[in-house]
Amino acid sequence: MKLQNFIKELYKTRIRLLALVSKKRAGNNAFRLFCTPLGKAGYALSPLLQSAEQLSLFYRQQHLKGYRWNKGGTRKLLIAHGFRSHVQRFEHLVPLLIEKGYEITAFDAPAHGRSGGKQINAVDYMQLVTGLTEQYGPFDSYIGHSFGGLAVALAVSEQPRNASVKMVLFAPAADTTGLAATFLQQMAITDPEIRQHFFNNVSRLSGKDLSWFTIKRCLPQLNSTVLWIHDKDDRITPVAEAYEIQELAPPQIRFIFTEGLGHSKIYRDPVVLEKVAGFL
Template sequence: MKLQNFIKELYKARIRLLALVSKKRAGDAAFRIFCTPIGKGNYALSPLLQSAVQLTLQFGQYRLKGYCWNEGAKQKLLIAHGFRSHTQRFEHLVPGLIEKGYEVVAFDAPAHGHSSGKQINAVDYTQLVAVLTREYGPFSAYIGHSFGGLAVALAVSELPQPAAVKMVLFAPAADTGGLATVFFKQMAIGDREIQRHFYNNVIRLSGKELSWFTIKRCLPALKSEILWIHDQEDPITPVKEALEIQELAPPNIRFIFTKGLGHSKIYRDATVLKKVIDFL
């Protein structure tokens, strides 16, 4: 059994045991697990990462590790990685972005890579994108993958002039409700009361329902030019979420659908990357 599967089984057992004592405690524990990446994803610094300006940022209780390339360029771009990922997985984008004339900024999110912490949620990640925009921006473009794509979309929708930037979204986690449903299935959480206590954690943290943290909800505020790239066979963020938004025919969003690249190869494919660079 793979280590990640073994840990998932331990988590499932913990939730079952807690439910015998208190369904609230089980729901609270389930939410913490939902926000906990299995495997922090530490990495050795590659030559490209070593060549960057090394950045650190105190974000609440977290000490975050970041990088900056081509410092001082007229245009700035922020890369936001996904859940259980880190900056190094996106370093292959940097040379092309520099050639395009961008200063490139990227940070490991809390509980990821070389940043501190054990958990992350959509509230914190969205706030982090907003803080990075204030501290290292303004950015004229953003690239976000999966959970990072959701955080970018939510944060940009709150900007005073969201139309002034471009966004590239690789397989964004467009519907957090859908992610929660998948999580409940994986953890065998069918009890509605446990699920209710799970959702109450979102309200406690943000004052908002989980449905607020969706790209569809903030579409009216997103005036940016957006390139949305999604694989038809993505097992993590189902393509149906992208198709539902495509049916709304937002004039500022261009969709590219691939087949066979899945959730992670999609941001490494040479053909896709050329389209990204051309868009930016």
């Protein structure tokens, strides 16, 4: 059994025992787990990361690590990685982006990579993207994968003039309600009261319900040109979410569907990267 699955089994037992004492505590504990990247992946600095300008940022009492390449480029771009990921997994994009004239900024999100913290949620990541845009932008383009793709879409949709912005979304986590439902199913949490306490955390943190944190919800405010790339075999962020939005025929979004690349190979595939380069 993988360490991540073993830890999940321990938490399932913990939540089941907590429910005997307090369903509220059980629901709150489940939500914290939902926001925790189990098995945080660290990394050593590669030559490319060492060549970058090393950035540091204190965000909500957490020390975040970031990088910037090609400072002073003609355009600016931000990379946002996904859940249980980090910047190093996207460093292969840097030479391509420099060739396109971009100044590139990328940070390990809270609780990821070399940054501090133990948890992250959609509110935090969206606000982090907004904060990075204010401090290191404005960005002409964004690249987001999975959870990072959702954070980018939410943040950019809040920008008053976003029509000139370009976004590349690799398998974005378009529907957080679906992700939460899958998580609750995996954790065998079926009690309605525990589930309600789980969802109450979203309202407490943001004043909104979970359906607000979806790409579908922010489409009317998202005027940016988007390249959405999703694999038909993705088991982490189901392609059905992309199909649902494609059926709405948003004119600003171009969809590319691949096969056999799954959730992570999609942002490394040479054919896909060629299309990304052409888009940017």
